[in-house]
Amino acid sequence: MHSDTAALYDYRKVVNRPLSTAKHEWDVTLPRNTTRAEPGLRGLTESDRSGPLFVRSLEKAMQVLSAFHHADSPLSLSEIAEQAGVDRSTAQRMVHTLRAMGYIGRAADGHGFVPGIRLLDHTLDYLRLDPLVRRATPILQELRKEVRERVDLSLFDDLRVVYAVRLQSKRQTFYTTLVGHSVPSFCSSGGWAILSRLPNDRVRDILDRSDRRPFTPHTVTEIPEILEKIAETSANGYALTLNQILLGEIAAGFPVLDASGDPVGAIHVAGSLAEWTPEDFVNRNIPLALEAARAISQY
Amino acid sequence: MHSDTAALYDYRKVVNRPLSTAKHEWDVTLPRNTTRAEPGLRGLTESDRSGPLFVRSLEKAMQVLSAFHHADSPLSLSEIAEQAGVDRSTAQRMVHTLRAMGYIGRAADGHGFVPGIRLLDHTLDYLRLDPLVRRATPILQELRKEVRERVDLSLFDDLRVVYAVRLQSKRQTFYTTLVGHSVPSFCSSGGWAILSRLPNDRVRDILDRSDRRPFTPHTVTEIPEILEKIAETSANGYALTLNQILLGEIAAGFPVLDASGDPVGAIHVAGSLAEWTPEDFVNRNIPLALEAARAISQY
DNA sequence: GCCTTCTGTATTGCATAGTGATACGGCTGC
DNA sequence: GCAGCCGTATCACTATGCAATACAGAAGGC
Missing domain, CATH: 1.10.10.10 (Winged helix-like DNA-binding domain superfamily/Winged helix DNA-binding domain)
Structure with missing residues (x-):
């Protein structure tokens, strides 16, 4: 890194x-x-x-x-x-x-x-050659079979995370299917997962430089509150977001680490709050996804 | 075009x-x-x-x-x-x-x-701005719900077709999930579907210029035979391929037309010959996919 | 151990390759 | 009909990119 x-x-x-x-x-x-x-x-x-x-x-x-x-x-x-x-x-x-x-x-x-x-030829080159994408794809497919919700791999890129692999659920919007789409690190489940594995000063630096405009009325934008969420994430081993990027969305993010223990990306499971209580969502999906994230990590 | x-x-x-x-x-x-x-x-x-x-x-x-x-x-x-x-x-x-x-x-x-x-930022730009991708995505998602097999949108690019939208089934290989992957027009279901809507001299030209090395022992490589397949496709309104790109794969391709009736891409449904007889595959999946292709077309 | 052969990086004088103001014909819409 | 865009074409100037060459460090052979 x-x-x-x-x-x-x-x-x-x-x-x-x-x-x-x-x-x-x-x-x-x-x-x-x-x-x-x-x-x-x-x-x-x-x-x-x-x-x-x-x-x-x-x-x-x-x-x-x-x-x-x-x-x-x-x-x-x-x-x-x-x-x-x-x-x-x-x-x-x-x-x-x-x-x-x-x-x-x-x-x-x-x-x-x-x-x-x-341009798509270069997309393919990127995806083919990225070791994380290589490793993650089959594991994500396994995971998708078990949890019947949207499953993604996103890659850490400073202030944002970029979606690289996307496995759909039945309920979809246009953007939630597109490779290359990115969301800010400061308010996404993948972002929190990654930030939770970064040194404090690095986290501060990223939050300071982020354009922290809210996506929904529930988006967490104040730094102290974000830090709290990241601390929680750190304690739990995963991040849970409600209504952060999309209204009605619940998402869990899990850090993926490289060989030296630095976070390089995250995997996500995302569902609808119309179908899940947070408790059920956690109980049902987190264990499998955690295992998948560990399998992809090289640490 | x-x-x-x-x-x-x-x-x-x-x-x-x-x-x-x-x-x-x-x-x-x-x-x-x-x-x-x-x-x-x-x-x-x-x-x-x-x-x-x-x-x-x-x-x-x-x-x-x-x-x-x-x-x-x-x-x-x-x-x-x-x-x-x-x-x-x-x-x-x-x-x-x-x-x-x-x-x-x-x-x-x-x-x-x-x-x-x-590079992925440009991928997103391409996908966002392509009218075909815009139109096709929601319809493809509908289709995917009905036929529980792999569903794709590919875009015509002369000698090849390029996958732009990919909705997975349970059984997957690495490449069959990647956006930007491309296969030759001369031997793919999408390619045949597109070629079947092109004037004869244009088809000849494409076939002549194609590098027609086989992908599997069953890949059709001789021009007369390809032309026959394209004629069939033309008559049926869809293309059916067995073992052309991948051993054990059965795929159906459907042309997508722009406002002036020119083919600009194709949608596909692909399954495994281990699970389907060709007859069942056709009966079960073709009608829905045909309808989807018409809905995406603007002609 | 040393020697070879790769890596990626840095420097420099010269002329070519890229620059950007300006002009043109073809649309669209007022 | 004129005004204001569109995309395209031209051309003299010099700034800009060129390629040969040199360098330190790592990898690998023997």
């Missing part, structure tokens, strides 16, 4: 963060800031960024691709330029090149651009 | 295709060439590639990222350089930059590089 702190990059400085404008179908089923979590702060400072090894045109290209992070429909060239913080000419060249390679496509109606299917 | 044929790019000319060396766990459960399908031929010719709008450094960067397509473990800089067809210095600069942005990470043991988690 400490290995990569040298190469850091705060991409948020260069990618503008416009307010998300809710207007599409799933916005009514999910609080509109569900996609809010941002990629991990990597804080490569100006010094590294101006180093002779840093390829600025590539940086711009990735900013162009990232313009879609805040989009909810196809983007025009000017919109891409604006979102990416580059001028129209640069956007034009980058889009042209990315399009030639399949990383950007045209929208179905011919107006505007959308992410290209070739 | 015909809109984007101007921007073409044959990335295979620049990315070497080494033989895949099987040695990891899932290679024993799957034929080793299951990942063989290559990203769609986009054949941007030298003319476009040397145009003043084409950013060569970006091309090299993406080739570097694509080096992982043929990897089954972390890659060293030299390996990346070799796979990507660039010199070590270029690989160094690209890796440095991509790493700073989170698109490449170090392997857990500190030796070599692996794809970075930030």
Whole structure:
């Protein structure tokens, strides 16, 4: 975990963060800031960024691709330029090149651009090569057979956790099926599970830097309260969240550790409060999931 | 569908295709060439590639990222350089930059590089913004409730179809859960379903350009026979494959059409020949899936 | 033990490759 | 009809990315 702190990059400085404008179908089923979590702060400072090894045109290209992070429909060239913080000419060249390679496509109606299917090839590479995903997948499938609820694997990425493997239950919303979706560490069951295995100062640092806007009226946003929850999690060996990200959702998170005992991800079981009392949910699902999390961990 | 044929790019000319060396766990459960399908031929010719709008450094960067397509473990800089067809210095600069942005990470043991988690952000963008994925997800979930087998949505990409939504059954292998996985059009149920809605010369062209190596002893590889299967598919309105990609697998594929009637993807139902006779499989699952495919189509 | 061969990282002068202002024709909507 | 977008095309300038080369540390052979 400490290995990569040298190469850091705060991409948020260069990618503008416009307010998300809710207007599409799933916005009514999910609080509109569900996609809010941002990629991990990597804080490569100006010094590294101006180093002779840093390829600025590539940086711009990735900013162009990232313009879609805040989009909810196809983007025009000017919109891409604006979102990416580059001028129209640069956007034009980058889009042209990315399009030639399949990383950007045209929208179905011919107006505007959308992410290209070739991106999914890299998704596969990531999932295939990640040792955690490799190890977890069969175990998660076993677990899913026993507990008939949603089961996920999420990966720790600083202020957020990113869903990498998703096994569905019958009740689903759009976002709860998508790989790549992420939620903040500070208020998710996976986040608490991971934070509970991190040193205190690291936890403080993460909470301090987190954008702690609530997802539901019940989202815990005050640091003392979060710390309390994390302490509970630490004592129990798992995290239990009610109504934190989604109203009516109950979720349990279990830390997954690497060989040196550092948390690298979490597995989750999530159900509906309409079907479960918290007690039943815990009694029924926790033991199996705990066992699964231990089996995946290498510590 | 015909809109984007101007921007073409044959990335295979620049990315070497080494033989895949099987040695990891899932290679024993799957034929080793299951990942063989290559990203769609986009054949941007030298003319476009040397145009003043084409950013060569970006091309090299993406080739570097694509080096992982043929990897089954972390890659060293030299390996990346070799796979990507660039010199070590270029690989160094690209890796440095991509790493700073989170698109490449170090392997857990500190030796070599692996794809970075930030790639999953773009996965999410792709899935969120693709109209087909949006429309299909809830319908696929409905369908999954009825037929208790594996249900997928795949997207047409020239010589291959790419899995974008995957709803599991109890019996699973590693690859059958991963988004981004792709299989050739010429021998998959989704591929046949799509080809059955394409004009004849287009089908011929695709078959001619396909690398038609068999996946199993039963894979249909001869063009006349494939054409026959496609004709059947066309007559039935769905494709039925036995042992084509995976031994013991039976799969049905259903074309999904866009507003102008062109096929843009397919949905699948897949089961095990150990549990189903083909007749039962057809009788039990086809009607529901056909209806689902129609509901997703916009034609 | 030493020697070879890998790793990943760092430096530097040169010219090419990317830059960005500016222009154009084709839509859409007022 | 004009205004304002869209995506595309051109071109002179110089900043930017290039590739050869050098380096320290780890791994592996013998």
